[in-house]
Amino acid sequence: MFNCRRKSNGLCLSIFIVAAICSLSVSVKAQSETIDSTVVTDTNLVVAAPPTSVIASEYKYDDAEALELSWVPSIDDQLVDGLVLAYRVYRATNGGELEMIEELTPGNNNFTDHDLSGDSSYSYVVAAVTVSGEYSSNATAAISPEREWLNYEKKWLFLIALFITSAIMYFIRTARKKKLFVRKIAGLEAIDDAVGRATEMGRSILFIPGIQDMDDVQTLAGLTILGRIAGTIAEYDTKLFMPVSRSLVMTAARETIKASFQTAGRPDKYHDDIVTYVTDEQFGYVAHVDGIMVREKPATVFLLGAFFAESLILAETGNSIGAIQIAGTARPAQLPFFIAACDFTLIGEELFAASAYLSDEPRALGSLKGQDVGKALAMFVILIGVLATTIASAWHVEAMQTVVDTLSSVFSTK
């Protein structure tokens, strides 16, 4: 055992000095290893504990392109305000060099890293930044993002959609066996009357299926009604003309009219010029239709489909030439003009109901009934939900709160 007291003072001092120098050099070295590029000569050195428990985990329900990172913030961030200036997130791809990918404000404890590839592995380091430098955590274990095939957060959306779809399929099957009840829609009988009126007056009928393409269900509903009208028109031998703004609609409308004329036993009356393409440009189309409305003066105008700003211009021009106008659209913003300027208007879903009713097609009727099931469900949920939440919040009834929470979790898409 070394005892300074038994040796000379000089030797003791020498050993002390050597030991001190050694220990100092070791501590300096150790510090420079821990705090890379930190200014250590500054007497105002601001040291912070690094973030701990840094965990990189799989980001749920993505296409193998994201990972989630969480950590416990530096204890100094939690205790002292303003000491930690930021957190820097570093990422190493496939065991390579660390590169900074994000700087976050103090208080943050998670980060989602996007734009990754499922073929690579990633490891992360989070550093707390002070005025003096960075204090890094340990690196996380390497992890690769994985693709999930199903998003379980959307399970209620799926189940409710499945329920309504099943109802639609059930009613389509039923409609094939027996006639389904659909309430009378006001204005439907006016369609035949309007065709008859044009025939009596010896004038033409103008049909406008909106300005949208075949991917819009309103255009489809408009063409279904056209199919029904075209049959009557062929029987009465009335002139029909139909300018359209989409080439696909022109194709579909020609086929619809051709089929109707054939069914009515008047295929000779069909010719392609009944349906003409004008232009895709909204107001160019309107300028043309307005012009021919004034020149041809049709006795009846049908405006059935998806309409936008042109609705008022077309309905107003039709009104000014004294035509009977039957309109229908599911665009809420355009309905006011049709209601004001047309003789009959199919409001919103009535357009689809009318197309189902007139076509008498099991698929259309079944869809309509199936959708009614969905509406009944929505009505029930709104009624119960509003009553329950009002009672729960006013009188703090726990059972009601449970009902509200359940409904909210089912219908939540956030």
Add this chain to the structure above:
Amino acid sequence: MSTRLKEMLVVAVMTVFFVIMYWGKVDGWMTGFQFSFGLSMTVVALIVVSLLVILYLTLQGKMIGRRVVFLYVGISVTLPFFMSLSQQIKISPEVQTLYDGIAELPPGSVVLSAFDYDPPSAPELQPMAESFFRYCFNNDLKVIVIGLWPQGPQQANMAIEKVMLDESIAAKNLQYGIDYVNLGFQTGNEFVIQRMGSDFKSMFPTDYSGTPYDELPLVKNVKNFSNIDYGFNFSAGYPGTVEWVQVAVDRYGLKMGAGNTAVQAPQCYPYIRSGQLIGILGGMNGAAEFELLTGTVGKGTKFMLSQSFAHMIVIAFIIIGNVAYFRGGRKRKL
């Protein structure tokens, strides 16, 4: 008067009008034409009196023609251009929340702006677009432009060109490709938004002028909506705000605001209440409010007086029309 004579008279009046206008322009006497305050008030008073006369005539059973209504609307919109009157603009909550959403973005944030309109809707949406770019460029926000309508990106370029003339923005010496980029039009409506949710580049392999996506520094590292800090949709119909909300907001969580034509603004209001949109600029009124908040005076503010005058005329004719309707109805019953 025969129809032929009437038509010739109209042509003669139009010709004289054109000649006077051309002379005025060449001579310069009508540049910056402005009524004094007194004259402005006199004109307003004359219009009110003439409307009262029309109301009186209607009550007497003398109906006016539709062309008179057209004329009044035309006058009510035109005269305020030259009047020395101003109108106070009040900020509505949905415009305030929209502005607050943009104002909290730090410099360098990436903003995606979708231009889904064409020249016919420009009077309402172009002032919004201009103040939007003005704000973004002045506050160092990076802007990516796309369009789901063919003429949308062109409208964006026109707005950018205009705001670049501002001294404060010209001084910043903004670079195309670094500070802003126009990726052009893509057909496919909401399917484009859906694909952008996984990969922007697949929908826009090149920008407006054909430069490959990877050669544009601003978007080189933008893969999908997760790299976008804020979305702004200028919309005049379909595809537009409804589709952006349904796909970009609800599926991909994009924070979004919208500038709509007044026609479709009511359709988008439910999205504010449910938090799917942070705010809406509705029509020219919305544009004027946004201009006020961003501290600029553009066409939105300038034309609010015309808008208000026209509204008053429309209300007056709704009253006159209803008087005529009920008077006619009573007659029929008798």
Add this chain to the structure above:
Amino acid sequence: MEHFAIWVAAFLTMGIFSFLYKDNAWYKLCEAIFVGISAGYWFVTLFWDNIYGKFWVGKGDDSMLYIGAFLGLLMLMRLVPKIGWISRWPLAFIVGATAGFYLINYFSSNVMRQVEDTIMPLLGPDYSAGAYDIIGNIVIAVGTFSGLVYFFFSKEHKGAFGATAKVGIFFLMITFGASFGYTVMSRMSLLIGRLDFLFGDWLGMIK
């Protein structure tokens, strides 16, 4: 050149305005120019932006584009009457894909989300709502419910059900009225835009 373009634009704008008086040759000329140019513009835009700009340039990066191009070619089969029926396949693809896409979008954003947001305490949490908010909440809840009743087609509108449907149509009409007001505003803005062009850009009367 720009000067000339502005005069042409002014001539065309006034030609379209002339329709307000009556249909005439000037309007017919403007209409024909408008229809022709806009159809041409769409063709050129779709060709250069899509067929060239997106497909031709982007085909190397994304082989899926070939499928789109193939479906597009099938559409052109319509030009050959004998095999014209093939054009129904891409049409079926468009209608089917869009229906599936819409089902989820509309169902999630316009049904589920809106139903969820309609479930709210009418009196506010702990009676906290003021009279204005209570009325607002009642309007939203009753309006949504009665509107749904109106669009329910499986039951005749009679008795209490019919009365609720009447309330529904009442709410719809108020909505349409508000919407009408907004649209008038929109139309006026368009007119202002055109008149601004005539008096500002063309005649230079507006500073």
